[in-house]
């Protein structure tokens with residue numbers, strides 16, 4: 388009897404750990420637009436969205452100061468399409 392309980396507990400723990408590791412990924416994915424992770428900030432020109440730079444600088448096409456582009460990649464891609 389004791390062995391069965393031990394097994395049940397082990398299964399429960401393994402299931403719980405799987406859920407614990409799976410949940411944050413799902414949550415962070417759905418709340419991506421709300422909570423933006425500062426993973427990679429890119430700079431772009433307001434006049435030339437195709438211009439992308441990893442660091443602040445000036446647009447090579449018009450010389451305008453590049454502005455921060457944060458989590459708007461998906462939106463921009465949609466707009467381009």
Ligand SMILES: [Zn+2]
Nearest residue numbers: 432435446449
């Ligand atoms: Zn430009």
